[in-house]
Amino acid sequence: MFPKARQAIKHLVADGRYSYLETGSLISIKKNVKDILIPSEEMRIQVYPMDYEEFCDATGSNYELLRQIYNSGTAIGQATNRKLMRDLRIYMAVGGMPQAVEAYVDRKNFSEIDMIKRQIISLYEEDFKKIDDSGRISALYHSIPAQLARDTRKYRITTAIGKKNNTKAEELLYELIDSKTVLPCYNSTNPRVSLTNTKDFGSYKLYLSDTGLFVTLLFIDRPITENNLYAKLLSDKLPANLGYLYENLVAQMMASSGRELFYHTWEKPGSTHYYEVDFLISEGSKVNAFEIKSSGTGKHESIKEFSKKFSQNVKQIYLISQKDVGKEENLLLKPFYFIPFLV
Structure with a gap:
């Protein structure tokens, strides 16, 4: 909120008596730079x-204890698994925003707690309007749960804001991602x-960076x-x-481990349907593939077919x-709370 103070960091750091921590939303930091020099002394940290x-x-x-259970490699047992899943669902409900966790x-x-999360979403929307006061970035943001619910191959901008200037709409989308x-x-x-x-820049899904906010949204x-x-x-x-x-939960857990998110789809032979693997991560020269099931293990045709098709590339x-x-x-069944140890 005080760009001149940001510019002054250069001289304050040179003075040598203190270290400084600057904070702000990425949108505000990017927008409030008119007529100031960005100090080269800044080291940016993603939070x-x-x-x-x-x-x-x-x-x-x-x-x-959770780490020890994972490292043991043995079955957990129904009662313990139920408790560990309930603990994880508390994290899903609250999310990782510090104000919500504190509450x-x-x-x-x-x-x-939900009211606190609504206030955070309102602050996001205020920031979005600093870029585009039409509210279209908020519409892109609010459209995410509904588009994931449809289980389509990719996020569609036109579903969120209609068929308008595609170039401008893509710019707004990149601003949203950049936030x-x-x-x-x-x-x-x-x-x-x-x-x-x-990476196909024209084919992507969007998740929320915080699953607690996803529940509220x-x-x-x-x-x-x-x-x-x-x-x-x-x-x-x-x-x-x-x-x-639960997909959003896995996306958040993978991202917080420093992973870039990928998925893969391909056509079913002789059919209008398609196979889809929910998440892929690199491990050395190979990939690990993940299929997400919210409750039971159910059918899992896609991941089995993926393993056959890319057998030389899958770890x-x-x-x-x-x-x-x-x-x-060769399919390993794991509960959600083990994701941090798998990525």
Whole structure:
């Protein structure tokens, strides 16, 4: 908010008596640069919402025990798995925004926590209007849960804001991505070569950078997201078609580990349908593939076909669900709370 103070950092650092920490939203930092020189002394640090380890530390949960359970490589057991999944769903409900986490630690109820998250979303929207006062960036942001719900191959700008100037719309989308409030997941057109080098900039999905905000945005049309809705989430009684909420969780966990997000789709032979693998990450010269199931392990045709098609390029294939550790041939079954250790 004070660009001249930012410019003065150069001289303050040269003075040598103090170190300085500057903070601000990326949008404000980018916009408030008129008539100032950006100091070369600045070292930029990307800050993410609190990851699951940080959340556990803040709320008193034993993350190290979770690490030990993972390292043991053995089955967890139904009762323990249920408890660990419920702990993780608390993280999904609250999210990693420090104000929301603090409210949870202070034993605020979920309606109060939801109000805090709504205030954060409102601040985002105010920032978006600094770039484009038409509200189109907010429309792009608000459209994310609905587009994931449709289970389409990619995010569509026109679905969010209609068929207007495509060039301008793409600029607004890049501004949204640049704000770090969302996580882009790009379609890798040929995982045999390189995920980064085969990134399709015209085919991508968008997730929210914080799953707690995602929960609030899902029900933003209501005056306040009621405690009973959060109770349903915590007891795993939300409708089955909200599986993309778990996709967002995995996207956030992968991104907070420093991973760029990729997925892959390809046509089913002789059909109008297609196969899709939800997430891909590089490991050395090979890739690990992840299929996400919100509840049971169910059918998993896509990941099996992916493993066959790219057998020379795949290191591990994972089915991530709420179920215990297991294995089906070369497919490794893992619960959601193990994602930080897999990436």
